[in-house]
Amino acid sequence: MPEIVLSEFAGLGLPDWIDALIRIVFIVALMTVNALALIYLERKILARFQQRVGPTRTGPFGMLQSLADALKLLTKEDVRPASADRWVFELAPYFAFVPIFLVFIPIPWTETWIVRDLELGFLYVFGVLGLNLVGVVMAGWGSDNKYALLGAVRAAAQAISYELPMLLVSVGVILVVAARLTVDGGSAFGAVNLNVIALEQTTTPFLLLQPLGFAIFMIGALAELHRPPFDMPIAESEVVGGYFVEYSGIRWSFFFLAEYTALLLLVVIGSTVFLGGWNFPFGEDVGLGLQVLLTIAKTAAVIFVLFWSRAVLPRLRIDQLMAFSWKVLLPFSIVQVLANAIILAYGGGEWIIGITSLALLLLLIGLVYGRVRTLSRGAGRSLNKQPARPRLITAHDPAGGD
Amino acid sequence: MSATEIVFYGIAFVMIGGGLGVVLARNIVHSALALILALGAVAGIYVILTVEFLALTQLVVYGGAVIMLVLFALMLTRARERPQALFGKNRPIAFTIAAGLLAAFVAGIVASEWATANPDDIEPVPFQEIGDVLFSAWAVPFEVISVVLVIAMAGAILLSQPDQGEQ
Amino acid sequence: MPPLEHVLVVSAILFSIGVYGVLTRRNAVNILMSVELMLNAVSINMVAFAIYGRVAFDNTFTGIIFAFFIVVVAAAEVALALGIVVRLFRNRATANVDEVNLLKW
Numbered sequence: 001m002p003e004i005v006l007s008e009f010a011g012l013g014l015p016d017w018i019d020a021l022i023r024i025v026f027i028v029a030l031m032t033v034n035a036l037a038l039i040y041l042e043r044k045i046l047a048r049f050q051q052r053v054g055p056t057r058t059g060p061f062g063m064l065q066s067l068a069d070a071l072k073l074l075t076k077e078d079v080r081p082a083s084a085d086r087w088v089f090e091l092a093p094y095f096a097f098v099p100i101f102l103v104f105i106p107i108p109w110t111e112t113w114i115v116r117d118l119e120l121g122f123l124y125v126f127g128v129l130g131l132n133l134v135g136v137v138m139a140g141w142g143s144d145n146k147y148a149l150l151g152a153v154r155a156a157a158q159a160i161s162y163e164l165p166m167l168l169v170s171v172g173v174i175l176v177v178a179a180r181l182t183v184d185g186g187s188a189f190g191a192v193n194l195n196v197i198a199l200e201q202t203t204t205p206f207l208l209l210q211p212l213g214f215a216i217f218m219i220g221a222l223a224e225l226h227r228p229p230f231d232m233p234i235a236e237s238e239v240v241g242g243y244f245v246e247y248s249g250i251r252w253s254f255f256f257l258a259e260y261t262a263l264l265l266l267v268v269i270g271s272t273v274f275l276g277g278w279n280f281p282f283g284e285d286v287g288l289g290l291q292v293l294l295t296i297a298k299t300a301a302v303i304f305v306l307f308w309s310r311a312v313l314p315r316l317r318i319d320q321l322m323a324f325s326w327k328v329l330l331p332f333s334i335v336q337v338l339a340n341a342i343i344l345a346y347g348g349g350e351w352i353i354g355i356t357s358l359a360l361l362l363l364l365i366g367l368v369y370g371r372v373r374t375l376s377r378g379a380g381r382s383l384n385k386q387p388a389r390p391r392l393i394t395a396h397d398p399a400g401g402d
Numbered sequence: 403m404s405a406t407e408i409v410f411y412g413i414a415f416v417m418i419g420g421g422l423g424v425v426l427a428r429n430i431v432h433s434a435l436a437l438i439l440a441l442g443a444v445a446g447i448y449v450i451l452t453v454e455f456l457a458l459t460q461l462v463v464y465g466g467a468v469i470m471l472v473l474f475a476l477m478l479t480r481a482r483e484r485p486q487a488l489f490g491k492n493r494p495i496a497f498t499i500a501a502g503l504l505a506a507f508v509a510g511i512v513a514s515e516w517a518t519a520n521p522d523d524i525e526p527v528p529f530q531e532i533g534d535v536l537f538s539a540w541a542v543p544f545e546v547i548s549v550v551l552v553i554a555m556a557g558a559i560l561l562s563q564p565d566q567g568e569q
Numbered sequence: 570m571p572p573l574e575h576v577l578v579v580s581a582i583l584f585s586i587g588v589y590g591v592l593t594r595r596n597a598v599n600i601l602m603s604v605e606l607m608l609n610a611v612s613i614n615m616v617a618f619a620i621y622g623r624v625a626f627d628n629t630f631t632g633i634i635f636a637f638f639i640v641v642v643a644a645a646e647v648a649l650a651l652g653i654v655v656r657l658f659r660n661r662a663t664a665n666v667d668e669v670n671l672l673k674w
Contacts, residue, residue: 451617453616453620468605507581507584511578554648558648
């Protein structure tokens with residue numbers, strides 16, 4: 001058995017089980033605070049986008065609002081529908097929550113603040129995160145509710161479809177890291193380690209080398225997290241809340257906690273892999289405190305963009321969502337991986353990879369834009385039988401109806 | 403007994419429980435959930451046998467594939483609305499065969515002399531060496547496997563496409 | 570590490586459970602699940618032989634590679650078998666293998 005490496009508490013000479021306990025308590029506290037803070041911030045930011053002020057009553061600037069909500073949820077009655085499948089229904093929240101909790105393990109907050117430095121960290125993240133679906137499907141089926149089942153099926157289909165492009169663009173990054181590690185005839189050992197990936201980005205974040213990868217990773221993250229514009233599994237107007245319709249009280253809050261924790265984790269992983277994590281731009285000498293601040297700042301910036309997208313983007317249809325993954329994102333990510341592999345195998349410089357990826361990204365944006373324009377024109381004609389009236393995106397087009 | 407062994411027996415217990423759930427559950431969705439439990443426990447056994455790489459592959463592949471299996475099980479059999487006889491009439495015969503097989507296996511395992519190392523000085527397998535072997539000595543089978551996957555995917559798409567005029 | 574015999578016995582039990590499931594279950598999806606159990610039992614055996622026999626047999630990983638291939642082939646098999654079950658259900662409105670007793674329909 002591999003020996004458990006105790007990195008930061010080793011100097012204190014604590015026994016293993018106390019060390020493990022400290023880490024678990026730390027993670028649980030982080031998760032709770034993170035969910036409360038993100039819910040508050042999301043409400044505030046969304047309110048700003050919609051020219052409202054958001055919660056103001058509870059505490060200074062309404063900051064205690066989500067704490068009050070949490071207390072209300074904890075004291076609420078735990079209702080179970082009479083026709084629900086008892087054990088499946090009651091266990092589902094935990095099955096949805098525990099995998100997310102486990103994803104904390106390989107994440108490098110700073111150079112040495114890692115619960116456990118896993119050599120296969122990236123693969124581990126995807127393997128464990130996917131298990132979250134078991135809980136979702138259990139909830140959808142166990143509730144004995146048509147809407148819940150529909151939501152769960154949508155969530156499963158969506159997560160499986162968007163996991164593929166995410167994995168493939170991650171392979172693109174791993175190829176670059178492996179090429180750097182093997183440059184002096186070394187071994188590619190560790191290219192799947194999240195900390196090694198962060199370590200390779202002292203001067204250039206992989207965002208510059210793989211802009212397409214970052215875009216696809218973030219789109220996939222939006223879909224995995226059921227956030228707008230991909231929130232069909234939990235859309236109120238379509239499936240009245242999705243797979244957790246029948247839940248209330250503490251079980252419902254478990255789903256919510258899982259969702260916001262997954263948001264934090266996927267964004268931290270995204271910013272570690274593409275934005276340089278704790279490393280870029282100050283490197284290793286800057287000290288642990290600043291490194292963790294750097295991680296938090298990058299994460300916060302990306303999370304803000306995700307909240308922003310919720311405020312401005314309309315929801316897709318479910319068939320559009322599936323088609324977008326299988327017909328657009330998947331081919332693009334395969335081309336990306338192939339291009340990386342060919343360029344690296346024939347000794348091309350890394351800047352060629354960056355240019356290829358950027359060209360692919362521009363092509364992707366062009367394709368999507370052109371498609372949206374044709375679609376909105378066609379929809380205007382067929383629905384109104386009138387001269388094309390721009391719908392959807394072009395409603396904000398300053399050029400007006402064309 | 404070392405800690406590893408205790409964990410191993412715990413995982414083995416879970417795995418066999420999951421397996422029994424798969425074949426004995428009255429509800430097909432319950433048996434699919436039990437299958438997930440059993441396959442997760444198999445991944446745990448891989449971890450104990452020091453092949454973490456295989457354990458993660460197991461989770462990634464079976465996580466997706468088995469979820470799809472569950473969904474199909476739900477939608478196809480309409481598990482709630484049409485409770486149908488889940489078991490055939492040949493239960494006693496099947497039980498005899500399975501028990502006989504198990505007895506034969508155990509007898510063979512106990513009777514054999516295994517040329518193995520002492521369990522305590524087994525080193526974990528470095529997965530970089532697995533990768534080296536996989537992409538050098540086993541490169542051709544690897545390619546063949548990928549062709550098999552493509553064919554299977556095409557076949558599955560063809561099979562599940564609606565007929566002409568059918569919707 | 571547990572002794573090799575214990576690992577083998579555990580996987581033999583899992584395999585026998587799978588055999589029992591294949592023989593008794595009537596639902597095609599359920600039979601498929603039992604087959605998965607049997608495949609996994611075999612994989613455990615392969616990995617166990619590879620790990621415990623590494624010293625005795627000159628450091629080869631054939632068992633582990635085989636288990637890896639089994640996982641991949643199982644994924645392909647699940648996809649195809651489910652395609653067949655979908656087709657079956659569409660034609661016969663049943664996923665019950667006992668009711669599929671015509672060679673032609």
